[in-house]
Amino acid sequence: xxxxxxxxxxxxxxxxxxxxxxxxxxxxxxxxxxxxxxxxxxxxxxxxxxxxxxxxxxxxxxxxxxxxxxxxxxxxxxxxxxxxxxxxxxxxxxxxxxxxxxxxxxxxxxxxxxxxxxxxxxxxxxxxxxxxxxxxxxxxxxxxxxxxxxxxxxxxxxxxxxxxxxxxxxxxxxxxxxxxxxxxxxxxxxxxxxxxxxxxxxxxxxxxxxxxxxxxxxxxxxxxxxxxxxxxxxxxxxxxxxxxxxxxxxxxxxxxxxxxxxxxxxxxxxxxxxxxxxxxxxxxxxxxxxxxxxxxxxxxxxxxxxxx
Numbered sequence: 001x002x003x004x005x006x007x008x009x010x011x012x013x014x015x016x017x018x019x020x021x022x023x024x025x026x027x028x029x030x031x032x033x034x035x036x037x038x039x040x041x042x043x044x045x046x047x048x049x050x051x052x053x054x055x056x057x058x059x060x061x062x063x064x065x066x067x068x069x070x071x072x073x074x075x076x077x078x079x080x081x082x083x084x085x086x087x088x089x090x091x092x093x094x095x096x097x098x099x100x101x102x103x104x105x106x107x108x109x110x111x112x113x114x115x116x117x118x119x120x121x122x123x124x125x126x127x128x129x130x131x132x133x134x135x136x137x138x139x140x141x142x143x144x145x146x147x148x149x150x151x152x153x154x155x156x157x158x159x160x161x162x163x164x165x166x167x168x169x170x171x172x173x174x175x176x177x178x179x180x181x182x183x184x185x186x187x188x189x190x191x192x193x194x195x196x197x198x199x200x201x202x203x204x205x206x207x208x209x210x211x212x213x214x215x216x217x218x219x220x221x222x223x224x225x226x227x228x229x230x231x232x233x234x235x236x237x238x239x240x241x242x243x244x245x246x247x248x249x250x251x252x253x254x255x256x257x258x259x260x261x262x263x264x265x266x267x268x269x270x271x272x273x274x275x276x277x278x279x280x281x282x283x284x285x286x287x288x289x290x291x292x293x294x295x296x297x298x299x300x301x302x303x304x305x306x307x308x
Contacts, residue, residue, distance in 0.1 A: 009050050016043035017055060017142065021073035025062040049190040098127030099276055102139065103148035105132040106221060110237045112148075115283050118233070126272050140265050145273045149261040150234055152256070155263050161277055163260040164284040168201060168229040170250035173227035177248055184250070188213040188229035201232045205252045232257065234287055252294055259282055 001291050008014075019029040019040070026037040026044075033040070039147035048055050065073055103112070108130050116128065131137075131144075138146050139158070153160050176187060184205070191198045204207045217223040221238070224231040225246055232252070241247040263275040269277070 008075045009047050013043045013047040013050070014076060015080075016040045017047050017069075017163065018073065018076040020044060020056065020063060020178075021065055021069065021076075021234070024064070025079055026056070027061075041238065086278050098129055098143050099146065099229065099235060100129045100131065100144045101148065101276075102131050102133060102137045102142070102144045102152075104134060105233075106237050107148050108132040110221070110240070111284075111287065118283070119276070119279055123272070126276075127289075128276070137187065139263065144278060145270070148262050149263050150258055153259060153261055155261070157266060157268060160265070161281065162263040163262055163281050164236065164288045165232055165257075165259045165287060168204075168232055168252060168255040168258055169235045169238070170205065170230050170252055171224055171233050171238050171241065171247040172230035172250065173225060174245065174248055175227050176230060177250075185212060188215050190223050190229040190231040192216050192220075198232070205232060205256050206254065236284075239287065 003047050016029060016033070016039075016093075019032050020026055023029045023032060026040045029040045030037040036298070044056060051068075053068045054066050055072060056063040056065055109132075112130060116130075119128070122127070137144060137147065149155070150166070153162065160257070170184065172187065185207055189202065189207075191202065191209070191214050193199065193209070193214060193216065199209050202212065213229075215229045217228055220231050221233065221241075223229065224233070225241065230250070234248070235242075238247055238249070242249045264273065266279065
């Protein structure tokens with residue numbers, strides 16, 4: 001049944017009367033609602049005037065309900081009680097619901113899986129579902145609580161919390177970089193020609209994708225480790241490979257800025273989601289400090305770089 005809100009008294013007046021009826025006094029209702037007894041009395045008088053009915057009468061230090069007041073108090077108790085139960089049930093559902101996170105497979109494999117045990121030690125019982133995907137996910141439509149994304153932080157209609165600044169570099173297995181100086185354009189390059197952002201990065205590095213030997217092998221980082229080609233990668237994701245010498249880093253000039261962001265739907269965050277985003281900020285910063293910087297190597301024009 002549709003409710004005609006224009007015909008209903010104000011919720012403030014109804015709340016004041018409901019509380020006064022339960023406390024059997026204006027002073028008790030005032031203490032419960034953290035207002036003055038005069039404010040409660042005024043709200044009840046306003047309600048009586050609007051209904052054209054007497055609802056209470058004073059008796060000693062308290063009040064008693066009239067016949068009309070008893071009828072209204074019973075209806076309000078049922079109505080407000082149903083609202084209270086509904087709100088509590090909703091909060092319980094939200095409090096117990098896990099955190100659904102979308103990000104790329106590389107973030108999951110190269111970062112999150114190594115740190116999740118630490119998170120669960122600090123937040124036992126919080127269910128976290130990691131759903132990696134190479135394709136862009138609409139976090140509102142698909143019901144995600146948080147997305148970890150790399151970019152410049154422009155996410156219209158969403159909230160974005162900065163996690164860490166990083167950079168684009170080229171990496172290759174040591175066996176591909178044996179001779180010096182070398183020309184990046186002579187190397188095989190791991191990329192998916194159907195992904196515009198990968199082609200744009202090659203162009204930003206000063207290379208013509210149409211003239212390169214492009215190798216498309218799916219898991220590009222694994223292929224780079226095996227020596228199938230060079231790869232433009234996020235420095236954060238290859239920090240461990242570079243540190244142990246599995247890959248060598250080639251620093252590129254003119255690359256676009258990049259950072260990682262915790263992207264969430266608009267509006268207030270549930271406490272577990274907010275805590276997870278704050279934890280991400282800490283561990284991203286900690287991990288980014290591990291990226292090593294070493295000596296340079298010679299790379300032929302047109303790309304001026306150095307290799308770590």
